[in-house]
Amino acid sequence: MNPSAVTAARSPSRLAHIALRTNRIDELIGWYCNVLGAHVAHASDKVAFLTYDDEHHRIALIGLQNYPAKDETTRVGHYHTAFAYDSLADLLGNFVRLRELGIVPYRSINHGPTVSFYYADPEGNEIELQVDSFPDAAAANAWMQSEAFRRNPIGIEFDPDRMLQQLREGVPEVELMRRPDSVQ
Template sequence: MSLLPPPASPRRMAHIALRTNRLQAMTQWYCTVLGAHVAYGSSKVAFLTYDDEHHRIALLALDDYPQRPQQVTEGYFHTAFAYDSLGDLLGTYKRLQGLGIEPHRTINHGPTVSLYYLDPDGNQIELQVDSFPDAEATNAWMRSEAFSRNPIGIEFDAEDMLAELRAGVPEVELMRRPDSV
């Protein structure tokens, strides 16, 4: 019999914190991409939020940090931000494109439709929309043969998807991964 209490899970993820040598550029980029604003800023830190949380992103310029190695290493891969609808996601894509910010990769994972961007420091940021109405449906799809064969997903053309959405193709149809039919 264990004397330890059962584990308590956190109720939500609160924020990410990134070290940077480009505080101003990073602050501007995250405010632009996420529609965030600075909750607190100084010459050394910026706390950004886009919702009712006091901050979702902390940017820290507390030292002169060495540059990240160019080769792929273990560790942090990306942070994902979820949108309510495919229309919101693709609207954000067009807004950012108009500002010269392009995704470096677009993937229909199956559970999500995702656009990947690189911030000024090269951190990968995923903007996504859930393809299923709830976790139960998502988990069921993740147990499918299509997901087992390809758990990463299929690249897609965001311009084509946006044109189809504007032509009236339902979001649910556009978000369905082509190999899952």
């Protein structure tokens, strides 16, 4: 056996799932099913496994004990989990559907490589719902070398209702997803 083959890094083939501890399992089941269009693959009073595609589960909710609540302190560690949509129309359609359910993003931002909505679940776990702004990873990576990204790697907040109105008026998705400070 080649020794370098043993030590060579091998990337995973995909991100399989996220797991969250919770004291409010039923509430989180409902929230994630609503937000992601997921369904319950298995649930008991202590654990639940949710999926929205052909994977057996994408989200595991674990309620094995009474966990201490999160505090409001910003800490190092996991910040959010992002879920991608295929088009801006899909992302904005989901934004409208969620708003009708009383679920609204706390932040809407055009990062450049993505257009994103940020939501917090009932226990304060944060998720990002996004759409890629570029046709492929090479184009996104090239844009991330731009002066606009160097000056502002976080992005520019936007009004989702205005973007939705513009999409309904026929403004092309590619134009709506272009970050305003990008060179035309």
